[in-house]
Amino acid sequence: MPNQILSLKWCSAIVALGLAAAVEGRAQDTIQIGPLKPLQTLPSLGPAIPPTSVLPKSGLPGGLVPPAGQPPAAAASPQLPGAAPSAGMVPPPTITSGSTLTPGATLGAGGTLTTPPTLTPGAALTPPVNLTPGSTVMPGSAALPGSALTPPPTLTPGSTLAPASPLTPASVPTPPPATSASAPAAPPPLPTSSSVVITGPIAQTYLYIEPYQTRFEALFDAASVLAWLSPDVPLPESLTPEQQKQISEKVAAQAGDWCSLSTGDQALAVPQPLVTVIKGLPGNTLPMKEGETLALNQALVGLMWEFATPPGPDELNVTWKGWFKGISKLPVRVFFGPQTETGEIHAAIKNYRWRNLGRMTRPAPLVAVPQITRPAPVRVPMGGIVWVLGGLVFYIYLKIKDHKLPGGSLPYFAVWLLGGVLMSQLLIVPYHPKSATPTVTQVAEAQQIVSPLLRNVYRAFDHHVESDVYDVLARSVDGELLRKLYLETIQALTLDGREGTRVTIAEFAVTVDKVEKNPQGPGFVADCNWNARGIVGHWGHSHPRVNIYNARVTITPVKDEWKLTGLEVQEVRRL
Template sequence: MPAMALLFAVAWPLRADWTGFGDYAAVAEVSVEEDAVRVNLRLRESGLPRLRALLGRADDAPASDLAGGLLRIVADRQGAAEFEILKLETNTSGKDGTGVAEAYFEADLNLPLARRPTGLTLSPPDRAAKALGLVVLHRGVPVADLAPLSKPARLQLDWNDPWQSRFADAERVRRHTEPRSFVYVEPYEVRHELLLRLSDLLPRLEIAPVNPHRIEGEEREKLRQAIGTLLLRRNPLRLDGVEVTARLDRIEFVRYRRSGVETIADSEPLDSATAVVGAILVYLTERPAGAVELTWEWFDAAGTGRAVSLQRDNETFDADVTQRDPVFRWSVEEALDTPGPEDSNPSSETFAARPSGTADLPLRAAGIALAMAVGWRWRRRRLLPPGTGGQLILTLAIAGCVAFYPEIAGLCADAGRTTPASAEDPVKSELEALLHNVYRAFQMPEEESAYDRLAISLSGEVLDEVYLSQRAALLQRRKGLGSDGRVERVQVLTTEIESLDQESGRCVVNARWIAHGSISHWGHSHPRSTLYAARLVLSRAEDGRLRIAALAFADARKPQSVALSS
């Protein structure tokens, strides 16, 4: 079944707007290097009329005539200079891997530098308002987040430490102040993602690169291992008051670009002055964590506070830790009152009947007898009209039965339902539990634990195929390919039973369900909901539990991404 891999795929592709590209008619990414200022400029097709009016050009002026006039950069001690246009092209599909949904014009511009300037002045056209978006990097380090350039901006450059380069305008801020932590609280896992400057880590390591400005090859791998060993021992995290052991998920060398954080290819050398280390530590849990305490141990000489962001569902909690108060604390009481996965996935009752409540049978019988005695007493004292005593006794007896045996009301409500419909409710509950457990296995890095978890819900060829798919997905994630996907809740929409063998417990069912989850990476999280439709065979194993023994999708189409408010 080739389509089986689609069922439990949890690494959704990231489709997002190009860092707010849709908010502007054009966006410029300015990269300041030692020998030149390079600009990648993108002009949205729908924004061309606005840009033509801004620059006073004719209504039919091509985009190539606009590129050179949207941004003016003057370097200290060098004066004004003209851009060299290195590339001009049009993307009509809007599909460049960044999620841009419309055609755009792209230009690469180059401004040579005779010497390293102490500063730059960046100016837009007059009355630019919010037409031009600007993001600036100095030697690969983000100087400020994407923001509109509506007036001249002065950039002060620190060539020894690009992290200290700053805009004079206080409104231009860099959200990614390093180091930084992102903590994700998920149903069966707490994940701690760290973004750290390599220059801050090197003094704490037992190894030192031969050339810190060009780290490559075998040195990179040794550096990665040393950093992982260090991180597992530092910045302890407590869940529900208990210190827990971290599992190292990955170590990457990353950098910032207009589309966010991206991995630096192994073939590229690292510069310790600008490189960023991305690390992911995982803490597996048996239930959602109710309290988190993260103790931060690394501060610079100035004692600068460090930012920590915790995300749970769609809520984010931000705080700074300092040397005086180095502990980040969060508890579920701070969150909105939203149902957790345990509430959304009721434990299965399989095909068992409703509980009979025989444990409190004497109490229930006494209650019915009491109701009948009250009616008899009223009749003997002639407190009732003639002929009504029998009816009252019967009424009180029935009321007592319903009050002390509420199952009777449920049986009455089911009386008008057909047999197949009444059987679908436990099937739906059972299927939700089975599917949720399989998605849970994808969060387990150990092969044995993952297989054991899958074996609770699957059997036969389905078990082997899903297990192999899970291992392949995990390997890709460890290589840094794709973002992390997590399924948080399974919602079974419909179950239509084809056949049901009460004796063997074998059930063939056509089902539709939604896997609610999210993809997250380095501080960015996006909700994803995917709709599935399949024909499943549920069979009862020797231990009495139901398992998915076979599965086939209803058609050859891939699962659909759906946008839901829930």
């Protein structure tokens, strides 16, 4: 019985040794095992192999990648040398009693234990291992190249050994990507910004309702307009300045009656449309340089009609007749004051109606022109003076001729005095004594005169008919300055570019810094600065405009009113 137990233990030791040798054959050529104690089992040598460990490929043909579908444990199970792939493990050879295993012993072909001639670099040398009866070697005990083996810990009888850690497959380096042959350079895209690329047909209209003017704008993509103008001509990739001019002229010649406007039942005169080629998208137009060639997929054609309307219309009716192929409705966005609303014009109805409903108030009246304060006229009773003088002349005549008054002199004097009182109320002539023009020397006094005059100048340009603008300007400006101021203010309030849209002033403030007497006549000269802030909307978006002026103005009396007769702008800043 003891011999059978001893034989079984020896067989277990040999099997474990065979497994270790098989794994070592894959990972390393040698193995070192520490001293074994009787009736004890050995744990795996050292800690578990880190997952990131990489083994040399010299002992792992093809790498350690397990076959597809096979679990890692099965893939890592070693086979003894000489065993058939399908036969599994073969019984270990028998080792006679007294055999000694040296460190790094491996199992060779035929079951013969051999000792390799070299040791693994960095492995610690330990004494030979003597297998005593009952000793067992843990399968899978293997050393990595360059690692030092330490003696295994001492285990008490009955301890359970954990299975050896599986080996991590070697990392396969990824080959560098192949360099593809250089493709021919593609032509650069036409647009300079992808945010303004037109990808399809565009049709959009805007209705701007302002005091004394209503403006209707329509935007179409240039490709649709060109297809409508010349359906048999291929579309160009870009539009030169000459082509842009030709498009504007052709469209303006045919679009004169496309838009009409009426206030209630009263039809308004239809102006000539302004047509221009625009860069961008509705609500996102971009400025263009003079002579710029525009890509077709960035080009819009804009049409604008400006109608003179009452300051606060109750109702507006827009009629549209310019329909392109494929367009059955036009979106309309209405701007009035700080408010906005949307609508549509359908091809079947061709009309859009906007109602005020009290949402847009009339503009405030003009500020009163400052008056010159003069002393009150003297009331001269010319009728009483003539009556008294006539009575005196008649009395002197009687005395000279020595005539007697019938009834005495007393009734005569009574009638004379009564007639003088009555005649004094019948003919009164006012007399204005000659007085000098009031002298303005204080900044506060000049501020009260200059501020309303300049404010009325800007309010005059709320009107869009030239004659109306001149009429309002003439209330505050006089002389040669009237024409000059009209032209300069028109230029200052007109938006840069080819649209010709005018800024509507919403805020105005003026400050007088210095006052002095006018060296060329009556009145005064004031150094002042003012700022005018306004907003102009066109093509679906708005532009704020703030102008700051530093100027020297001359104010003179004209028919008992203060008027602006001189303006010398010293500095202009546009924000």
